[in-house]
Amino acid sequence: MESLLNSTAGPPFPADLLNGSSDCPGWPPVPQSTLIPALYGVICLVGIVGNALAVYVLAQDGRARQTVANTFMLNLCVSDLLLLLSLPLWAVYYALGFHWPFGRLACKLCGAVLHLNLYASIFFIVCMSVDRYLAIVHPLRSQSCRDPRRAKVTCGVVWGLAWLCTTPTLVLRDTSHYETLGVEVCAMFYPHENWYQGLAWMKIALAFLLPLVALSSCYCVIGRHLLAGAGRGARLGGPPGPPDSQQGHGKSERPPGASVEAERGAHAAGSRRGRSLEGGGLERVLWTVAAVVLAFFLCWFPFHCLTLLELLRSHGVLRGCLLDWCVHNLTALALCLGFSNSAVNPVLYCFIGNHFRGRLGALCKGLCACLSPRGELGDQKRGSFSTRLSSFSRKLSDLKDLALVEAPGIH
Template sequence: MAVPNYLFLFNSTLSPTAVAYVNASPGPSACPCADWAPLTMTTVIPTIYSIICVLGTIGNALAVCVLAHGSSSRKTVANTFMLNLCVSDLLFLLSLPLWAVYYSRGYSWPFGRVACKICGALNNLNLYASIFFITCMSMDRYLAIVHPLRSQSARDPKRARLMCILVWVLACACSAPTLALRDTYHLEGLSVEACVILYPNHAWQLTLAWMKIILAFLLPLLAISCCYCAIGRHLLSDTGLVRMQSQSHPSNVPSFRSSESQEGCCKPERPPTPCVSPSSSGGRPSMGRGVEKVLWTVAAVVLAFFLCWFPFHCVTFIGILSSKGWLDSCWVSWTISNLTPLTLCLGFSNSAINPVLYCFIGNHFRGRLGGLCKGLCACLKARGEEHSQKRGSFSTRLSSFSRKLSDFKDLAIVETSGPP
């Protein structure tokens, strides 16, 4: 296959996702940015990838085990989205060891063309699928907390499963161009067979870069922020209403919120209404711990999403401006080539943070995980006891057989030594 005149290859750091525009025609021999030394990535990146892979695989695997082995009553809309999110992160994390080897070998891909395409596709699939599922979970939490009564018919587990199928199809469609264009290519400057993206022209690079920024960051961030701002405003106003009601009631008369909490009238899948009780001094209630926990959780979700992916998309945007000729300096080239893999590592760390934010913070999830561990320990203990009983039974049978054999020998000796 003839090599096109213009190639979109990985930059000097050969990040699995980011690409840079490279002219295949001979260029000037002198490097104008020789004073800007590149960062060494052959040790740092594999170490970070290994840490993310180990922690993320353990966390997501535990989450999948708990969510998949739950009873039918536990298969809620939120748990359906959580399960698919963890599966998406697990599929991506399985490819991280290959990328770690890729960096440690000086950007040489030893696994072949098919593995290059599959790992690149899993990378982009997780980039889209995980963010889409986080957005779906944010919208579901908004409906469950802000509109618990009107959303009961819409928040159906069957509809959630159909939504998950739609998310997977959309993520696969967004990842299809990268799967088709990714291939192995020999880089003469490094004398390695690299796993790169070969774009036929400049328009392809710009289109897919803008698609990542808009579909995988800006729109999800807008939706998530709107949902959690509405949740926080609703909870704060709800708490203010509770304070007003508790102040209008004597200290010995329970408020409506307290009676609702005592009677257990909360709707399914809705976070329990925080119980706010008057304080002993002056009858002024304090914010319930449930409200504080929900507010801190939603703030952590938005902050983690923003901090993990904002630097990578910023560098991608700088790359777009540089490719259009609007930014042209040594610091721009150095930033694109050196910070792209580091910001990508930060984005990948979101796969290890997700199960902590969405699963392990909840008391119910921790209780189910503890029950699953206890059940597993009990099963192993029962098998050990069964094995011990089998060994004891075998030893008893062997001892009985030995005694019978000894008695038989004694009887044979008596019969042979007796009178004729």
């Protein structure tokens, strides 16, 4: 006998939503058939515009300007776009009272896309965080491993792992006619309750807890490293020196095999980074770093918290009307908040950066430059027509004056 336990595996199962508050009189249900489609529409519009613009700008870079960070960023934007393009179908699903009119194949694919983004996006965010850690804390030692070709291989591994985690959803999600409500639902059908519990724990661990630990660790070390460099520069009366330099005995430690030129380059890079982090630069970097972790936590913590509460409820550990109402009514809203992270990502990783904004401005100027010759050509045509008309008017006036002078008998 298959069980329908779907409230934290995607869009909730309608029977739970419509009948969940019947045991708790006085707890009104959330109007999800109107609220959720509106929220999905806003997230879809803002997210598609931001991610599409980010993909366009990143794709314009030639091979010479491809970096590890841009490779991860481009794949993250593609993952978010896949999710955002599926949201209109789920909005229709809610608006029709949990009726899926798009068929069995679309149900499986859209459910798989949700989980694919759930895993792929956070995996790419972790990869970008590790890359930033290596670039800031170990700039010289990480030059060999921070290669765009290796980054592309890493992206392939991330997509493979995300698809592997998504396979159960692709297999178990299906359509079924729900006679009580007269709708065709798109839900998860688990062969046994252990399947539901195992996949839910996997989702909490791989898509939230472990990535949160990795993000927090990377950015704590980055923040401590930047603050230590700023303090060392302040004590020396100048910009912070290279991360691996030792100022005490006038000697610098360099890894075996590193040339003097490479060491000088690292010192110069450290000095430039120190000057760039003077004043408000350091504070701006730290705030950006904090915003990355905070945005991920705020967007996905409510959803995974409700997933955990439902697991505890299924084990009989927690009970009560308030718990039932929260799981039945707030899961879909928490999922909306998690999806909004796909709209926030391009702002945090692309548009805040000066380099990205500079490239975006250059593309806009190039577009304006392409459009301006057409406008100038039209102005030239209009000006040429006006000049010819004015010349023709002057000639006509001269002919009239000549006719008046030469015509006999006119006084």
